[in-house]
Amino acid sequence: MQKPITDKTRCRRCGDCCRKGGPALHTADLPLIQDGTIALTDIVTLRPGEWVYDQPKQAVAPLSEEMLKIKGRDGTWTCMYFSPEGNTCGMYSTRPIECEVLFCEDIEPLKAMYEKDRLKRADLMPEGHPLLALMAEHDEKCAPHAMEILAKAARDGDHQAGEDLKEMVVFDQEIRRLVPEKTGMSVDMNDFFFGRPLRILLAGMNIKTYEAGGTLRFGFNG
Structure with a gap:
């Protein structure tokens, strides 16, 4: 010591x-x-x-x-x-x-x-890197602020907000699955390319995500 x-x-x-x-x-x-x-x-x-x-x-x-x-x-x-x-x-x-x-x-x-x-x-990626466009698409479709708005509305019973939130989380999950699969890069790179998973951000709002009946579901706590 x-x-x-x-x-x-x-x-x-x-x-x-x-x-x-x-x-x-x-x-x-x-x-x-x-x-x-x-x-x-x-x-x-x-x-x-x-x-x-x-x-x-x-x-x-x-x-x-x-x-x-x-x-x-x-x-x-x-x-x-x-x-x-x-x-x-x-x-x-x-x-x-x-x-x-x-x-x-x-x-x-x-x-x-x-x-x-x-x-x-x-700043850390070559100009024109093919993942830059995918990262920009992910930022647009999975913006944390937009996720928070949908999550609060879904918690209050807005069914459409819940469906939109589900679509957002599924997109986030698929990006994180496909990039390592297609590029051979470590899954540990996902946190750099795409930030923290939406599941983690939702957990910070006391919202649990889980699979049930072949679909994604949310558990609202607190």
């Missing part, structure tokens, strides 16, 4: 920030992706309209723009490069810029750069 740092003017490497979520990625982090330090399979895309934890504001709010973020581990947002057992970071010497800037005793430097120069999926 690392010896804790007692100097209160710099990071004590306590791991609290890492447990609250991995960093968003900025243009300064592009070399880490290009040299393979950060693999695309380790990145999740958070899309406009998703509710996410804003570290500087310390509040949950909907995103206005796309964000690329290091995935979590063990079903949580704890950064996948963080080892809770040893309280260590697996890439500390080459950590992303947000990790370098963030200091829990003074978050002003992070606030100053938090929403600036964020990387987007298109």
Whole structure:
């Protein structure tokens, strides 16, 4: 285990920030992706309209723009490069810029750069890549904000909204099934290409999706 740092003017490497979520990625982090330090399979895309934890504001709010973020581990947002057992970071010497800037005793430097120069999926893919058009179609048909509106209406008993929501979730599922099948790429790439599955976003609204009678159904809780 690392010896804790007692100097209160710099990071004590306590791991609290890492447990609250991995960093968003900025243009300064592009070399880490290009040299393979950060693999695309380790990145999740958070899309406009998703509710996410804003570290500087310390509040949950909907995103206005796309964000690329290091995935979590063990079903949580704890950064996948963080080892809770040893309280260590697996890439500390080459950590992303947000990790370098963030200091829990003074978050002003992070606030100053938090929403600036964020990387987007298109920044990491060759111009004209065939998946770009498919990603754009998916963003249009499976927009988180539109999903939320349909989900709330379906919860209130709107049958057509429920059918439209079902069509949206099925499209999302099929995209995630077909792309790895047709391209041979790892299914772990889906989180980068298409963001979090709609099933996960709906679960955050206490809406369960399940198969019954050969069709997709929803369970509304709370």
